[in-house]
Amino acid sequence: VNIMSNARTRQRNPRGSGQLLRAEIVEAALRVIDAGGVEAVSLRSVAREAGISAPSIYDHFADIDAVLRAVLDAVLAQVTEEIGKVVAANPDPVVTMLEGASAWVSFAERYPHRYAVMHNYQLLTTEQADHGAGPDQGRPFDICVAALNECIAAGRSASTDPFNDSVAIWAGLHGYASLLSVGRRFPWPDRADTLRRIIYGLAKITDPVDLSRTGRRAVGSGRRRS
Amino acid sequence: VNIMSNARTRQRNPRGSGQLLRAEIVEAALRVIDAGGVEAVSLRSVAREAGISAPSIYDHFADIDAVLRAVLDAVLAQVTEEIGKVVAANPDPVVTMLEGASAWVSFAERYPHRYAVMHNYQLLTTEQADHGAGPDQGRPFDICVAALNECIAAGRSASTDPFNDSVAIWAGLHGYASLLSVGRRFPWPDRADTLRRIIYGLAKITDPVDLSRTGRRAVGSGRRRS
DNA sequence: TGTACATCAGTGAACGCGCGTTCACTGATGTAC
DNA sequence: TGTACATCAGTGAACGCGCGTTCACTGATGTAC
Numbered sequence: 044v045n046i047m048s049n050a051r052t053r054q055r056n057p058r059g060s061g062q063l064l065r066a067e068i069v070e071a072a073l074r075v076i077d078a079g080g081v082e083a084v085s086l087r088s089v090a091r092e093a094g095i096s097a098p099s100i101y102d103h104f105a106d107i108d109a110v111l112r113a114v115l116d117a118v119l120a121q122v123t124e125e126i127g128k129v130v131a132a133n134p135d136p137v138v139t140m141l142e143g144a145s146a147w148v149s150f151a152e153r154y155p156h157r158y159a160v161m162h163n164y165q166l167l168t169t170e171q172a173d174h175g176a177g178p179d180q181g182r183p184f185d186i187c188v189a190a191l192n193e194c195i196a197a198g199r200s201a202s203t204d205p206f207n208d209s210v211a212i213w214a215g216l217h218g219y220a221s222l223l224s225v226g227r228r229f230p231w232p233d234r235a236d237t238l239r240r241i242i243y244g245l246a247k248i249t250d251p252v253d254l255s256r257t258g259r260r261a262v263g264s265g266r267r268r269s
Numbered sequence: 270v271n272i273m274s275n276a277r278t279r280q281r282n283p284r285g286s287g288q289l290l291r292a293e294i295v296e297a298a299l300r301v302i303d304a305g306g307v308e309a310v311s312l313r314s315v316a317r318e319a320g321i322s323a324p325s326i327y328d329h330f331a332d333i334d335a336v337l338r339a340v341l342d343a344v345l346a347q348v349t350e351e352i353g354k355v356v357a358a359n360p361d362p363v364v365t366m367l368e369g370a371s372a373w374v375s376f377a378e379r380y381p382h383r384y385a386v387m388h389n390y391q392l393l394t395t396e397q398a399d400h401g402a403g404p405d406q407g408r409p410f411d412i413c414v415a416a417l418n419e420c421i422a423a424g425r426s427a428s429t430d431p432f433n434d435s436v437a438i439w440a441g442l443h444g445y446a447s448l449l450s451v452g453r454r455f456p457w458p459d460r461a462d463t464l465r466r467i468i469y470g471l472a473k474i475t476d477p478v479d480l481s482r483t484g485r486r487a488v489g490s491g492r493r494r495s
Numbered sequence: 496t497g498t499a500c501a502t503c504a505g506t507g508a509a510c511g512c513g514c515g516t517t518c519a520c521t522g523a524t525g526t527a528c
Numbered sequence: 529t530g531t532a533c534a535t536c537a538g539t540g541a542a543c544g545c546g547c548g549t550t551c552a553c554t555g556a557t558g559t560a561c
Contacts, residue, residue, distance in 0.1 A: 059558090125328055218443035
C-alpha cells in the first residue's frame with residue numbers, strides 16, 4: 044500500500060506555496076483508493092501516504108469527506124477527458140458511440156476503485172449530484188445523448204426517443220463496467236462483442252460498423268434482423 | 270438505527286436451542302444493513318441490534334465476515350425466490366422476461382443496501398462467486414438465459430446467441446437497478462418504459478407485448494423498426 | 496547592511512471513541528445416581 | 529424423591545489498535561526598519 048508513498052522524502056513546500064499540499068493530498072488519496080478502495084481511506088492513511096502529519100490536512104480540507112469530494116472531482120475530470128478524447132477523434136457517430144462506450148468500460152477496468160468512488164452517492168455534494176459535474180448524469184451522459192442524436196441525424200439509428208434510449212444505454216454501460224470492475228469470475232464473452240450488443244441493441248443502430256476492418260465500413264452481417 | 274432492536278427484551282434461548290441465536294444474528298445484521306448499509310456492520314453493532322453481548326457471536330461465527338456471508342446467502346435466497354415466483358406465474362416468455370426484470374429492479378429499490386451487499390465481491394466465498402449461489406451468475410442469470418431461450422423457441426426473439434445476449438441483459442438490468450438503488454436524483458423515465466427498452470433491445474424481441482392491456486396481447490406499436 | 500519580528504507550513508502529543516478479540520466467569524437447566 | 533454435577537447459553541471486563549480531532553509548539557523564511 045505504501046509503495047508509492049513519499050513519506051520521509053517529502054520537503055516542506057516553500058513559503059507562499061502552501062496550496063501545493065492540497066493537490067498532494069488529493070493525489071495521495073487517489074493512491075490509497077487505487078490500492079485499497081474507498082474503505083482504506085482515512086484522514087490518517089491519506090496523511091501517511093502523503094508523507095505529512097494528520098493535522099496538516101485540516102489546513103486544506105474541513106474533513107476527510109471534503110478530501111473525497113475533491114478526489115471525486117478529479118476522477119470525473121479524468122473520465123470525462125478520456126471519453127472526450129475518443130469522441131473527438133471519431134467523425135463516424137456509430138464508431139463514436141462504440142469507442143466512447145469502450146473508453147468508459149476501460150476506465151472502470153483500469154481504475155475499479157475510482158469507478159466505485161464515482162458511483163458512491165453518499166460522497167456527492169448536491170451540486171455534484173445534480174448538475175454537470177455528476178458522473179453520468181452530467182457530461183458523460185450528455186455526450187451519450189449527443190452521440191445518439193448524431194446517429195439519428197445520420198440515419199444510422201431507429202431511435203425516436205434519444206433521451207430515454209440514452210438512459211437505457213447508460214444503464215447497460217454502467218452495469219457492464221460495474222460487473223467487470225469488481226473482477227467477478229465469469230466466462231465473459233469478448234468485450235467488443237458485448238459492447239456491440241449493448242450499443243446496437245439499445246441505440247437501435249440500423250447500420251452496424253465492423254471495427255475489425257481498418258476501413259470502418261458498414262457491413263450487413265453485424266446483426267441479423269428477422 | 271436501533272428501532273427494531275430486541276435489545277433488553279431478549280430471553281436466553283432454552284437448553285438445546287442455542288442454534289436459534291445464529292438465525293437471530295443474521296436477522297440483526299440484515300436490519301443493520303437495511304438501516305445503514307454494509308459499512309454500519311460491525312461485530313459490536315450486530316450484537317447490539319441482536320440484544321446480546323459481542324463475544325456471543327463467536328459461538329456461532331468465526332468472525333464478522335462469516336456473518337456477512339450468511340447474510341449474503343439469505344439475500345440471494347430472497348431475490349431468487351422473488352424472481353422465481355414471478356417467472357413461474359407467467360406462461361408468456363416475453364412477459365416473463367419483463368416481469369422478471371421488473372422484480373429484480375424492484376428488489377434493488379426496496380432493499381438498496383442488500384442489493385449493494387449482493388454485489389460486494391469482497392464478501393463472496395469462492396463457492397458463492399463461482400457456482401450456483403452467485404448472485405447473478407447463478408440462478409438469476411440462468412433464469413434469464415432460460416427465459417430468452419423460451420422467447421427464441423416461441424419465435425418472439427431474433428437472438429442467435431442467447432448466452433451472449435443474456436450477458437448484455439444482465440449488464441443492463443444490473444446497471445439500471447444499481448443506478449436506481451443509489452437514489453440519484455435524475456429525471457427518470459417511466460420504469461416500465463425503460464425496462465421495455467432494455468429487454469426488447471437486448472433480447473431482440475420481435476413481438477412486443479403491451480403490459481398495460483390486461484389481455485397481454487401482442488401489439489405492433491411497441492418499437493418502431495426501420 | 497544588520498537584525499528583530501511576523502508569518503508560513505507544518506509537527507507532536509494527547510484526548511476519547513468504537514472496534515475486534517481474549518478470558519475467566521455465571522447462572523439456569525437438564526441428568527445421573 | 530432428592531441432590532450433586534455437567535452442560536449450555538451466554539456475560540463482563542479488559543487488552544491493544546487505529547481513528548478523528550484539539551492544541552500548543554517549532555523552525556525556516558521573508559520583511560520592516
